[in-house]
Amino acid sequence: MIDIRQEVTDVIEATILVVATLFPIVNPLGSAAIFVNMVGPVAPTTQRLLSQKISIYSFFLLLCSLLWGVHVLAFFGIAIYAVQIGGGLVVAATGWSLLNRDTGRAKMEAPEEEQILENAFYPFTLPITVGPGSISVAITLGAHLPLELHEHSLFAPRVLIAAISGIVSICVIIYVCYLYARKAEELLGRSGTSMVLRLSSFILLCIGVQIISSGIKAYIETIGKF
Numbered sequence: 001m002i003d004i005r006q007e008v009t010d011v012i013e014a015t016i017l018v019v020a021t022l023f024p025i026v027n028p029l030g031s032a033a034i035f036v037n038m039v040g041p042v043a044p045t046t047q048r049l050l051s052q053k054i055s056i057y058s059f060f061l062l063l064c065s066l067l068w069g070v071h072v073l074a075f076f077g078i079a080i081y082a083v084q085i086g087g088g089l090v091v092a093a094t095g096w097s098l099l100n101r102d103t104g105r106a107k108m109e110a111p112e113e114e115q116i117l118e119n120a121f122y123p124f125t126l127p128i129t130v131g132p133g134s135i136s137v138a139i140t141l142g143a144h145l146p147l148e149l150h151e152h153s154l155f156a157p158r159v160l161i162a163a164i165s166g167i168v169s170i171c172v173i174i175y176v177c178y179l180y181a182r183k184a185e186e187l188l189g190r191s192g193t194s195m196v197l198r199l200s201s202f203i204l205l206c207i208g209v210q211i212i213s214s215g216i217k218a219y220i221e222t223i224g225k226f
Contacts, residue, residue, distance in 0.1 A: 011162050014148050018166025021141060022062065025133045025207075026170055028177040030200040034098055034128055036181035037197050039116060044182075046113045051178040053120035054129055055171045061130045062138050062167045067154055069139035080136055081222065084215030087132020092208025094127065098201035129174060133211045 039050070064072075073080060141163075142154055149158050185193045 007158065010149055011158050011165075014145060014158070014162035015165040015169070017148065018141060018145070018163060019169050021137060022134060022166070022170050023173070025137050026058075026130065026174070027203070028129075028170075028174045030203055031129050031174075032177040032181040032184070033193070033196045033200040034204065035124060035178055036185050037098065037193075038124070038128070042116060043113070046116060047182060048179060049113075050117060050120055050124070051175050053117065054125050054178060055175040057121050057125040058130045058174055059167055059171045061126065062134065062170070063164065065135045065138035066142040066145075066163055066167070069135065069142060073139075079219075079222070080139065081215040081218035083132050084136055084211050084218065087127060087135070088208045088211030088213075088215060090208070091127050091131045091133070091211060092205055094123065095201050095203075095205030095208055099198065099205060131207070131211070133207055136211075136214075 035054075039047070042050070073083065145159050145163060146152060146154055146156065149156070149162065151159050153159070154163075188196060
């Protein structure tokens with residue numbers, strides 16, 4: 001006989017595991033500070049639409065990485081360490097660029113809505129919001145979740161519910177953080193915003209370096225097996 005209460009408890013625990021694992025690496029709060037500085041002054045409607053697009057792109061990127069990441073990499077003959085090294089370089093370069101960005105410059109003119117929305121996927125979703133670190137973690141979760149729920153497939157109902165619920169929770173947080181990033185910037189003021197941006201940029205740079213290091217370590221371990 002199936003214990004429904006235990007089934008629900010297991011799914012909730014697995015959902016919490018997905019959120020707790022992805023949240024630190026996605027880091028919506030730090031990403032929002034970088035996002036609002038890169039976007040510049042835009043209309044509230046544009047920021048809302050852009051936040052929606054980024055959240056939706058993030059959802060599909062994380063879900064596809066979790067469910068099919070290993071198979072896609074295998075199809076193209078790409079090792080996970082290659083994704084880590086290549087993606088880490090992009091993240092580190094972005095962090096370095098933002099770290100040296102002049103936040104005290106004159107106020108920029110508002111960019112055109114069409115132009116700014118074209119950047120919703122790259123670079124605002126990938127790699128600013130969901131970078132190679134998040135993708136590699138999602139791929140790892142894809143391998144771990146069935147074991148956590150004692151299932152044999154990623155497409156078992158309980159695994160799918162936990163994966164989708166956890167990723168939706170992360171994307172809702174991303175949406176809220178990005179939507180109110182401009183208000184938070186106004187609340188912090190110029191000096192507070194500059195401090196948060198520098199700190200977030202430095203963390204982004206460190207994350208990039210860490211991802212590269214992990215990729216190089218995995219590559220060396222692979223060579224050592226031969």
